[in-house]
Amino acid sequence: MSVLPNRDRQAERREATRREIVDAAWEIARRDGLAAVTLREVAAMIGMRSPSLYSHFDSKNAIYDAMFGQGWTRYLDEMRQHVLPAAPREALLSIAEHFFAFALADPARYQLLNQHAVPGFTPSEAAYAPSVEVMGLLREIARGLGVTESADVDLFLALCGGLLDRQLANEPGGDRWLKQLPRVIDMLADELGLPGPSLRSSR
Structure with missing residues (x-):
């Protein structure tokens, strides 16, 4: 027993x-x-x-810290479960669209996790750890898709983040900038020489 x-x-x-x-x-x-x-x-x-x-x-910042850690942990869990297409262009687009969906579903969470929206708040090492895991996983996935340079991953993040910021600032409930993702991913893929047909022509 x-x-x-x-x-x-x-x-x-x-x-x-x-x-x-x-x-x-x-x-x-x-x-x-x-x-x-x-x-x-x-x-x-x-x-x-x-x-x-x-x-x-x-303190109030201690609550923000718990919120920050919880938010990134949730995204990390979702990212691990997200099934990607095999084709590099489609996979990059899927990653971008998934993060768009996560952000648009909860703009307050996106602001805390990504926009330094709370003056004087810096996450603790423990709360920051899941965001580091997210970046590590993203770079690992990107390498498997043929995006091997850190600067190229940075460019992917900057392009997607810029569109996302525009969407949230100007049309949080719409899709004006979301619809630009296939075009932007095609431009990046062309620059990096990734194989596959144009995303724009397939949508």
Whole structure:
């Protein structure tokens, strides 16, 4: 007969409370913007006194830190599960479209993860770690597609990020800049000599 290990119920309750706090912070950020996240607002949303909140997060930046780590961890999980086409051009386009979808689904999250939108906030090493894993995985995938130079990966990120920033700034619910992705990926693929038919002609 196997004996189950003793559960640390106090730690479980503490972790559940931290998740509730972070969820409330995201709700405030999505409703009113990242700057609206304060310890007082978060405490009020979950029915907790502000001093009690300090036993879980000692500052507003500590909450941002947890949000940052959670956001990149979620994208890393999605990235690992995302199945790519075999053709290099189609694969690059799929990576770009997947990140577009992730960003457009939650603009507040994208701002925190990618735009340094909170003055004075710098993520901790632990919270930053999943974003480093994302970049490592992206470079590994890119090498398999024939994009071997770091500068070429940087260019891919800059082109896609520029379009994404325009989309979010000017038409967050639309697809005006999203529709430019096949053209941009074709231009990059042509520059890098990647094989395959034009993406624009196939759509």
